[in-house]
Amino acid sequence: MQQERKGRVLLSTTGFEPDRWIDLLSAERDVVTEPAPGGDPSIDYAVVWHHPRGLLAGLPNLKAIFSIGAGVDHIMSDPDLPDVPVVRVVAxxxxxxxxxxxxxxxxxxxxxxxxxxxxxxxxxxxxxxxxxxxxxxxxxxxxxxxxxxxxxxxxxxxxxxxxxxxxxxxxxxxxxxxxxxxxxxxxxxxxxxxxxxxxxxxxxxxxxxxxxxxxxxxxxxxxxxxxxxxxxxxxxxxxxxxxxxxxxxxxxxxxxxxxxxxxxxxxxxxxxxxxxTPHAAAASDAVFLVPQMLAQMSAYDRGEPLWNLVDRDAGY
Ligand SMILES: NC(=O)c1ccc[n+]([C@@H]2O[C@H](COP(=O)([O-])OP(=O)(O)OC[C@H]3O[C@@H](n4cnc5c(N)ncnc54)[C@H](OP(=O)(O)O)[C@@H]3O)[C@@H](O)[C@H]2O)c1
Missing domain, CATH: 3.40.50.720 (NAD(P)-binding Rossmann-like Domain)
Incomplete structure (x- = not known):
């Protein structure tokens, strides 16, 4: 029997080397670091840290956005943020x-x-x-x-x-x-x-x-x-x-x-x-956080709810 396609993940980060995140996310999903031009329909989920403003707006099948940190100000400040759930890190x-x-x-x-x-x-x-x-x-x-x-x-x-x-x-x-x-x-x-x-x-x-x-x-x-x-x-x-x-x-x-x-x-x-100290109190570690993200994506694909969701009105 043919396996159902798992949607792609867009990993968009600035300020650090994303190789470890790509490796670990690739265990279950195709990962791209740039969407195809003109609204990439292959992308289901975005995992982001300070993504370029507007980048997520043109993705027609985006289901949810995952923050690489506990803080989500880097996401909420995007004026073109699409109306999909935003998940933050609690670990x-x-x-x-x-x-x-x-x-x-x-x-x-x-x-x-x-x-x-x-x-x-x-x-x-x-x-x-x-x-x-x-x-x-x-x-x-x-x-x-x-x-x-x-x-x-x-x-x-x-x-x-x-x-x-x-x-x-x-x-x-x-x-x-x-x-x-x-x-x-x-x-x-x-x-x-x-x-x-x-x-x-x-x-x-x-x-x-x-x-x-x-x-x-x-x-x-x-x-x-x-x-x-x-x-x-x-x-x-x-x-x-x-x-x-x-x-x-x-x-x-x-x-x-x-x-x-x-x-x-x-x-x-x-x-x-x-x-x-140089914003070093609590760094997000892919080894601990990626399994949680992948589990959430699979659960959401099965129709189960996401957790650690951001309250869009409160902004965190
Ligand atoms: N320096 C670092 O390396 C580093 C690493 C990770 C995170 N952080 C920062 O730490 C922050 C907290 O993370 P967290 O996971 O603890 O977040 P959290 O679970 O969402 O807790 C935020 C707390 O702030 C309170 N709060 C929010 N807005 C408020 C307001 N206007 N007035 C009074 N209280 C307010 C919330 O009140 P309620 O309980 O009533 O909702 C809650 O108690 C992140 O947002 C991030 O900026 C820094």
């Missing part, structure tokens, strides 16, 4: 990476990494007073898949954990806050702010001076700290520098920036209390 492997990054940065700020590295550079042996984790409140802004995974690890380390979301997600052991109306209460009890929001029209530039000013500065770690591993577009970078310079912020760890790679002239590179 243990990604949550694990993000948890490691956030725990690393929280511990480093709490255990005075900046001060001790400076002492070491000057050969200074000086034990500093140390607050226990139980006196430090970590507020996670964006309490979804990554925020909640991170919260579980921080709770295990003994921190006080708070979470802020749009609709109000609950978690045992975490004080949770929902929406604009509770943002002030969330911030005023937060010593270390961890930003894990998606970039949407509602969150654009949300981390500004006014927000940073509302964090708790009179605290067990001697000031307020910002950690942003969400998206660069969430932050107003001149405001963060101003806050670092005038003491509104004690320290910051930034994994994401408005312009990436971060330009050589950015003051963040040399700021003594800023810690910079």
């Amino acid at each position: 243990d492997n990604l949550s694990q990476f993000m948890t490691e990054y956030v725990a690393w940065r929280v511990l480093d700020h709490h255990r005075q990494g900046v001060a001790y590295r400076s002492q070491q550079a000057r050969s200074v042996w000086d034990e500093r007073p140390q607050a226990p984790a139980g006196e430090v409140a970590v507020g996670i802004m964006g309490f979804g898949a990554l925020g909640q995974a991170t919260a579980a690890a921080l709770l295990a380390l003994g921190y006080r954990v708070r979470g802020w979301s749009r609709t109000g997600r609950e978690m045992d052991g975490v004080e949770t806050f929902a929406g604009e109306a509770r943002l002030g209460d969330f911030l005023s009890g937060t010593d270390i702010l961890v930003v894990l929001l998606p970039h949407t029209p509602a969150t654009e530039g949300i981390v500004d001076y006014d927000l940073l000013r509302r964090l708790r500065r009179d605290n067990a770690i001697g000031g307020a700290v910002l950690i942003n591993a969400g998206r660069g577009a969430l932050q107003v970078e001149d405001d963060i520098l101003r806050a670092l310079d005038d003491g509104t912020l004690k320290e910051a760890s930034l994994d994401v920036f408005r312009e990436e790679p971060l330009p050589a002239q950015s003051r963040f590179w040399s700021h003594p209390r800023a810690f910079v």
Whole structure:
């Protein structure tokens, strides 16, 4: 009996080498990196990371779009996005990476990494007073898949954990806050702010001076700290520098920036209390993510529902 044709996959990426993705997707599907001109009817699914704007609009048989990352701002910002389901990444492997990054940065700020590295550079042996984790409140802004995974690890380390979301997600052991109306209460009890929001029209530039000013500065770690591993577009970078310079912020760890790679002239590179990583907190790994994508495609072909779908109205 002849096997039913499995539709092709269009893999469209910028900014990284897609060979591994092509190899793994090819286990079950024909993969192309460019559609045939004039509306390619052979393509059923698109797997994308920063695809060229308008590329997906002309594909008459496109059934769904898969994001190579947890964030889908790179898809939703396409003005010609076709009206098909958009699937994002939710994966243990990604949550694990993000948890490691956030725990690393929280511990480093709490255990005075900046001060001790400076002492070491000057050969200074000086034990500093140390607050226990139980006196430090970590507020996670964006309490979804990554925020909640991170919260579980921080709770295990003994921190006080708070979470802020749009609709109000609950978690045992975490004080949770929902929406604009509770943002002030969330911030005023937060010593270390961890930003894990998606970039949407509602969150654009949300981390500004006014927000940073509302964090708790009179605290067990001697000031307020910002950690942003969400998206660069969430932050107003001149405001963060101003806050670092005038003491509104004690320290910051930034994994994401408005312009990436971060330009050589950015003051963040040399700021003594800023810690910079190159959007490296939680990279999408094809080995873990492709099997999930292929399984979803086969399920959808059989008429079953997709999962981890983006809410097009909310934008994430
Ligand atoms: N740096 C990296 O390497 C890296 C890697 C992966 C992901 N990321 C970033 O991490 C983000 C979060 O990923 P995720 O998988 O955790 O996403 P998610 O599961 O969709 O969670 C997003 C959270 O943000 C909340 N939120 C969204 N809009 C909001 C608003 N206007 N006000 C208040 N809360 C709002 C959501 O609230 P509800 O719970 O009420 O829906 C939810 O709690 C991604 O979008 C991406 O930008 C970065």
